[in-house]
Amino acid sequence: MTQHNGSQSTQKNINSLVEVAQNAQNKRMSNNVEMPAVSDDQQALHMEEHAVADIYKARKERHERILRESVPLFIRNKDRILADKKMARCHIDGIRFGLAYSGEWKMPEAFLGGLFCLWENPRFQAECPECHGTAYCTGGGGSPFSGRKSIAMTCGSCGHRFGVPSTKVDMNAISFGNALVSAIRNCNAGLGDMEDESLPIEDVVHMLELEEFNADG
Numbered sequence: 477m478t479q480h481n482g483s484q485s486t487q488k489n490i491n492s493l494v495e496v497a498q499n500a501q502n503k504r505m506s507n508n509v510e511m512p513a514v515s516d517d518q519q520a521l522h523m524e525e526h527a528v529a530d531i532y533k534a535r536k537e538r539h540e541r542i543l544r545e546s547v548p549l550f551i552r553n554k555d556r557i558l559a560d561k562k563m564a565r566c567h568i569d570g571i572r573f574g575l576a577y578s579g580e581w582k583m584p585e586a587f588l589g590g591l592f593c594l595w596e597n598p599r600f601q602a603e604c605p606e607c608h609g610t611a612y613c614t615g616g617g618g619s620p621f622s623g624r625k626s627i628a629m630t631c632g633s634c635g636h637r638f639g640v641p642s643t644k645v646d647m648n649a650i651s652f653g654n655a656l657v658s659a660i661r662n663c664n665a666g667l668g669d670m671e672d673e674s675l676p677i678e679d680v681v682h683m684l685e686l687e688e689f690n691a692d693g
């Protein structure tokens with residue numbers, strides 16, 4: 477939904493860019509010597525920056541959605557992913573954590589291979605209310621004043637997505653956010669550098685789905 481709005485607003489920005497460029501052209505042709513407060517080039521730059529920001533926002537939202545939807549696929553293919561360095565190093569930038577009034581935290585990027593280590597920690601697990609399987613944390617948020625929090629969970633067995641106010645090991649919202657940040661950093665260790673060759677999450681998900689589809693056939 478938000479992603480759709482993002483694309484619409486990107487299209488709007490692109491239309492506005494075209495308009496700015498046409499106006500600049502028309503003005504040059506009419507020999508208008510008046511000096512505007514903001515130049516057409518400045519306006520073009522401004523529009524471009526908004527368009528680029530919209531694209532990155534839409535991508536981030538897509539990555540967050542893919543992560544939440546793909547937990548069971550990743551759990552089923554844990555050994556497969558860990559055996560393939562490019563898959564294990566897939567960058568996970570869809571984990572989000574925010575606190576009311578102070579906004580979203582800048583979370584470190586995780587490696588997909590590192591998520592399995594993160595999810596072994598009971599702090600980042602909950603029981604699925606649908607199938608009683610284990611669900612895994614994909615982000616969360618809370619209040620810095622009351623300490624209350626809501627943690628985003630996806631069941632590794634049935635894929636049910638839900639929010640929980642606490643985990644097996646309870647902590648207040650700020651401690652939980654800090655624990656999540658340091659767990660991501662620790663779990664990335666040993667998998668390589670962010671600059672090393674890796675596959676995007678879109679490719680990893682499609683490859684695993686194709687492999688499962690072919691194995692079923």
Ligand SMILES: [Zn+2]
Nearest residue numbers: 604607631634
């Ligand atoms: Zn479940």
